[in-house]
Amino acid sequence: MKVGAITSRDNPLLVRLRKLNRDPNGYRKHGEVLIEGEHLCQAFAAAGTPRHALVSSEAWDEPVLRELASRAAAVAVVPAALLAEVSALESAPPLAFVIDWPGRGSLQPGRASIVLDRVQDPGNVGSILRSAAAFGFHQVVALAGSAALWSPKVVRAAMGAHVGLALVEVAAGESLAALDALEVPAIATSSHADAAIDTAELPSPCAWIVGHEGQGVAPELLARSRAVRIPQPGGQESLNVAVAAALCMYESTRRRSAS
Amino acid sequence: MKVGAITSRDNPLLVRLRKLNRDPNGYRKHGEVLIEGEHLCQAFAAAGTPRHALVSSEAWDEPVLRELASRAAAVAVVPAALLAEVSALESAPPLAFVIDWPGRGSLQPGRASIVLDRVQDPGNVGSILRSAAAFGFHQVVALAGSAALWSPKVVRAAMGAHVGLALVEVAAGESLAALDALEVPAIATSSHADAAIDTAELPSPCAWIVGHEGQGVAPELLARSRAVRIPQPGGQESLNVAVAAALCMYESTRRRSAS
CATH class of the missing domain: 3.40.1280.10 (SPOUT methyltransferase, trefoil knot domain)
Structure with missing residues (x-):
């Protein structure tokens, strides 16, 4: 895991996530999905290694969120105001993961x-x-x-x-x-x-x-x-x-x- | 049924409905409920006489909506722009009823x-x-x-x-x-x-x-x-x-x- 700070809204990751946020089908083009909030991040962390964690600068001091963020391949510490710009929620949570979209999936015959x-x-x-x-x-x-x-x-x-x-x-x-x-x-x-x-x-x-x-x-x-x-x-x-x-x-x- | 035109946004009915619209609990204070859209108005018209119908000026020419509106005690023909201001929806439907709030209701014992x-x-x-x-x-x-x-x-x-x-x-x-x-x-x-x-x-x-x-x-x-x-x-x-x-x-x- 590597940890870096993002301070500019022109950072390529943030630019990409703002685009993703604007289009409900955007994940198919970008191949990435944004997962927001501690509860959801917990669920997805159990399923694989997230590509990125985005943590607000304030939340980086909280041991529980820091530990959860550390499960991602890379951690970006981001000012809350910039995190809010990539969030799909009215009130952006302090932690988000970027995960790989698993693709359209293949039908498995014979299953309920x-x-x-x-x-x-x-x-x-x-x-x-x-x-x-x-x-x-x-x-x-x-x-x-x-x-x-x-x-x-x-x-x-x-x-x-x-x-x-x-x-x-x-x-x-x-x-x-x-x-x-x-x-x-x-x-x-x-x-x-x-x-x-x-x-x-x-x-x-x-x-x-x-x-x-x-x-x-x-x-x-x-x-x-x-x-x-x-x-x-x-x-x-x-x-x-x-x-x-x-x-x-x-x-x-x-x-x-x-x- | 009486029919009137409303042209001013200062009309007392519209002023009251704008207040109602801003507060999810407002009906308890105002004693009125706004019912929007043809489908819902149809359902409520079957249950009693609405106090008012509000119809957009354009919709007043449509026989189905005119007939439905006519079930109210009073009909107000309102420019669509003013109707949009009292609507709780992103895109205001051309017909709305104002009905009396039936009150908090009384418990009936012994019912499912x-x-x-x-x-x-x-x-x-x-x-x-x-x-x-x-x-x-x-x-x-x-x-x-x-x-x-x-x-x-x-x-x-x-x-x-x-x-x-x-x-x-x-x-x-x-x-x-x-x-x-x-x-x-x-x-x-x-x-x-x-x-x-x-x-x-x-x-x-x-x-x-x-x-x-x-x-x-x-x-x-x-x-x-x-x-x-x-x-x-x-x-x-x-x-x-x-x-x-x-x-x-x-x-x-x-x-x-x-x-």
Whole structure:
């Protein structure tokens, strides 16, 4: 580990991170992801050696943050004002890591998966990653048009769930091929389905598909999937997509442990 | 219904709505709630006569919006720029209603309920209201310190679920009294509980208690509740609070329909 001080906002690392910060998809171009805050940095440090740690000049005196920062290959001590400029948060935390983006990922056939079909909201995507980690759906497949899995808002909302999940970003036009490559039955929720999720037979492993907040799952994907409905005795309210995704994974988990 | 044009930003209604917009708890002082956008206005128009409709000058020509606006006691046609100033949204929709705040509400004993103990995030609270409406938990009780139930962000995230739910806002210091007044068994989720939610006996009706995003349910409330854990075979990840709340209500619903 080498430690250096950055004092100029023209420093190449800061210039690059400011660009990264402006574009939710920027990590695909730059190959780097910014991880902010002690809790998230702790989670990612357990998974590999971060390329850089950025620490505010004040925080460098705190033993806990200093120890955590020291797990990176290089440490940059940066004035808080310059750190704030690269932060995606309103109030920049005193510690951030820069990690290598692991790439789009490759589908692993035969695994319990959750497939995101144009889920728009980063908070929803992050929440789904947390639920996937909790319920042991270790492969998350984002079809084109979904919120970018490694964008700052998704990373934030997932609270460390990225670590330990197999994350796959499918390129535009390859959704159907990806569904085939999973080699497990696909199931989608639909309010029109006859079968109810709590009593229908659920294959295991399976791939649950959840769709766009307004439009739901695309018809061409529905055509390749079994459909079940989530009984909603209170009326035909529609559930938030992150809630629906969690219910699907919970129900799969419950069945497995009951059988 | 009377129709008038507003052309000045000093109009008393607009002055009042700008104040309302600046304060998430403002509706308690002003006794009014702003409902924005066609979808939400449709939901609220079904529940009673709105006090005012505000329509942008351009939208007043659209038959659908004009018809919807006409359900209010009074219609104000307002230049889009002035409407934008009262909107809580980045891009103001062309139609908004002003409705009477129904007040803090009174607890109805013996009903299936969900209790929010300092749930902070308006998006989470809105999502919980949607799930409560879907699963037939018609009473939602917000203890002091939770995101304000009628704030613009919660109203937005709940997507119309406010209509048809019995919403109760409990004043500070009255949490334990409120729990007693429910007169149904209280259940909370805790990762330390022995009983698992999918196999434990669940009383019906019951009150599910969900807590603060970081701290969970307060100890004094836990002490009065049964506790169950949500099995998370993927590891000790913690679920988003809106997801956990939905799973609890789903499981109650599933048990009722299975028995």
